[in-house]
Structure formats: C-alpha cells, structure tokens
Amino acid sequence: MTRPDDETKLDADGLGRLLQAIAERRDRDAYARLFRHFSPRLKAFLMRGGLAANVAEELVQDTMLSVWRKADYFDPARGSAVTWVFTIARNLRIDHARANRHGTPEPDPSDLPEPADLSDDLLISGERDARLREALRTLSEEQAQVVRLSFFSDKPHSEIASELGLPLGTVKSRIRLALMRLRTLLDDAE
Amino acid sequence: MTMHSHPSDETLARYAAGTLAAGPALVVATHLEGCAACRRAVAGFTAAAAAMMEQLAPVPMSDDALALALARIERPEPRPVRTGPSLPSELVAGDIRIPLPAALATRAIGRWRWIGPGVRFSKVEVPEDPTSNVILLWVKPGTRLPEHGHGGTEFTQILHGSYFDGIARYRAGDMQEAGEDLEHQPVVDADGECICLAAVVGGMRPTGMIGALLRPFLPM
Numbered sequence A: 001m002t003r004p005d006d007e008t009k010l011d012a013d014g015l016g017r018l019l020q021a022i023a024e025r026r027d028r029d030a031y032a033r034l035f036r037h038f039s040p041r042l043k044a045f046l047m048r049g050g051l052a053a054n055v056a057e058e059l060v061q062d063t064m065l066s067v068w069r070k071a072d073y074f075d076p077a078r079g080s081a082v083t084w085v086f087t088i089a090r091n092l093r094i095d096h097a098r099a100n101r102h103g104t105p106e107p108d109p110s111d112l113p114e115p116a117d118l119s120d121d122l123l124i125s126g127e128r129d130a131r132l133r134e135a136l137r138t139l140s141e142e143q144a145q146v147v148r149l150s151f152f153s154d155k156p157h158s159e160i161a162s163e164l165g166l167p168l169g170t171v172k173s174r175i176r177l178a179l180m181r182l183r184t185l186l187d188d189a190e
Numbered sequence B: 001m002t003m004h005s006h007p008s009d010e011t012l013a014r015y016a017a018g019t020l021a022a023g024p025a026l027v028v029a030t031h032l033e034g035c036a037a038c039r040r041a042v043a044g045f046t047a048a049a050a051a052m053m054e055q056l057a058p059v060p061m062s063d064d065a066l067a068l069a070l071a072r073i074e075r076p077e078p079r080p081v082r083t084g085p086s087l088p089s090e091l092v093a094g095d096i097r098i099p100l101p102a103a104l105a106t107r108a109i110g111r112w113r114w115i116g117p118g119v120r121f122s123k124v125e126v127p128e129d130p131t132s133n134v135i136l137l138w139v140k141p142g143t144r145l146p147e148h149g150h151g152g153t154e155f156t157q158i159l160h161g162s163y164f165d166g167i168a169r170y171r172a173g174d175m176q177e178a179g180e181d182l183e184h185q186p187v188v189d190a191d192g193e194c195i196c197l198a199a200v201v202g203g204m205r206p207t208g209m210i211g212a213l214l215r216p217f218l219p220m
Helices: A012-025 A028-048 A053-073 A081-102 A126-136 A141-152 A157-164 A168-188 B009-017 B022-033 B036-055 B065-072 B209-214
Strands: B090-093 B096-099 B113-116 B119-124 B132-139 B154-160 B162-164 B169-171 B175-178 B194-201
Touching (some): A012 A028, A012 A053, A012 A081, A012 A126, A028 A081, A028 B036, A028 B065, A053 B065, A081 B036, A126 A168, A126 B036, A141 A157, A141 A168, A141 B009, A141 B036, A157 A168, A168 B009, A168 B036, B009 B022, B009 B036, B022 B036, B022 B132, B022 B194, B096 B154, B154 B169
Antiparallel strands (some): B090 B096, B119 B132, B154 B175, B154 B194, B162 B169
C-alpha cells in the first residue's frame, strides 16, 4: 500500500472527525483513511506484546471492524480517537487470549458487550488527552524508552535489563522514576 | 489518618496497556471496582499508552488488508447475543456473604478446601495465564500465617476483613503488591474473618506465603 504521507499522518482532531463521519453517514472513504492510519500502528502495538504478525493482523482487522460498527459510541468530548481505538484493540487482545485458551471459537467483535473501559469514569476528557500528549513529549528519550518497555512488553525486568545491557537495579529504578514522572504529568493534566 | 493501599504505578500502567498477565489483571480489576482513584490513574495510563502507540514504528499490513477490511464492513452485522444464564452474584464463606466482584462473575471458582489451621482456599480458573495461580483465601480471625519471603510477586486484594503484616494494616478494598524482596508475616485481625483474592506469580519458585501453602495442592 503506497499512499502519500499526509494520508497516514492525521492529528487527533482529524481522526475524530473521520470517526464522526462514519457514525453519521457510514462514510467508507473516511473508514479507508482511518484504516490506513491505524492498522500499521495497531499491528506494531500488538506485535510488541508478543503476538505473531498474522495473529496481530487478524486482531487489527477485528478492531477496525469494531470501530466501523461502534463509531457512534465515540464521543470526542470524552477522550481522543486514538485512545478510543487503542482501548478496543487492547480489550480484543485480552478476549482473544482468553477465548484461545478455552478452545472456544473467538467471538465476533460485535457480539462482545461494550468494553467496560468505555464507561464514563474510565475515560479522560479530550482536552486532558491533548495536554497529556504534549506532556509526553517532555520525557527524555531514556525515560520514554523504559516507559514504552514497561507498558508494551510483557517481559520481566531481568529480561529488559539484559536487552538494554543495564544492571537490574538501574532498570527497576528507571521504570519507577519514569512512571512517577508520567503520573505527575497525568495529575497535572487534570 | 487511614492509609489505603493500591497497586503500583507499573502494575496500573501494564493493566492499562493490556500487558499485565491475566491472573494479576483479575486482582487489579477487582481493586478498580472499588477504587475511583485507581480507575482515574488507569484512564490516564490508557491515554498515555495510546499516545505511545502512535509513536511506535508502524508495521505495514499485508497488501490486501484494506480490501479485506472494506469487504468485511459490507457483511450484515450479527444480532447481539443474549446474555447467558444468570451468573452467581454472591461469594459465600460459611456465614459470610459478600457481593461477588464483577471481574470474577465469568470465572470458574472451585469449592473451599482446607489448607492449614484456620485457612481455606478455592481456586479461580484463569487458564489463559500459565504464569500465575489465582485463589480466594478465607482465613479465621487471629490466624497467623507463616513468615515468608516471596519467590515472585503476590497480588492480594482484600474483599472482607483485615490483616496486619507487621508493617501495615490492610482492609477491605486495599490491594497489597508484595515483591520478592518483602519478608512479612500477616496476621488476620482478631475481630473478623478475612477473605482475599490473590494471584501468585512465578509458579516455578513458590516460596511466597500463598505459594508455600498451596504447594501440596497445586501443580506449580
């Protein structure tokens, strides 16, 4: 898929408008643009968590189908489009792990109940979300790296330490400090 | 001043990102049901995780991915499934009846089994997570659990009653996250029975309290 760069680089407001276009008039062009933006990023996120490329890609497809069907639940006042889509992917991955282990067929995403995390008190306002993204840019690269690792990888600290070539204690204290800093940024963004 | 005990930031962050193992995630979900502060923290960490996803190097989809996606949205939407048989809503331990945490409603829970003086447990099935054992513990008032260190992390949510571990007191609604460096000896308070939900991570070295108690019962 070769597309001009500006098609895959959309800001949060632009993504939110595309979601609203789907909700209001089942806009297939908007859906294609959202798909081009989100699918390679969702795939990267899912693979970081240890999924094989083909499984990650299936879950991306399920996530995007759910985005199409549930677009009218998206409310820009209650969180960004990125957070909304991310939450759907995260929940589907958790359901996928559970369904697989039970040997039961995977549920169609539209059969699933509303993800609990989309209820009111589990979303932060769109404005706070925007300030959070600003704040994230103030993390040093070193901090951003350990925050990414502690969020997205299911590896134990010891494995992260050997990958980074750092003592275990250093990794532990870096993660603690970086998350503390992130937590401060989150509290400030309220 | 009452100190409340919560999951660590890292645990909440991993929960928000969906990378916390299912066993501990079940204990955290139970904590969140009663803790607005942690729900807000998870909301913030979720937004942060989403923002960081945007910064990851994208991994291209296969060539026909968009065509497949556009075809799938044309298929008729299945009707929503009706909810199944009504699920248990109470947790019963002798004379104690407490609301079953919603996070446990769809989990198979075994019957209470004696495990030592004053202590019973029942197993909560989390088959998708082979790295942890999840149990409910029911401990009689005043019971002193063996002094112990931890082979892995133990996540314990107090559902009813309270205990004191020599360092702090944990009450219903609190979650204790005990790392491998903690040595403690919990004593259940004399004024009532204590019921906890615990996930024991690191099944290969069950030197933690619950791990040690469970060793004869579980293939760990």
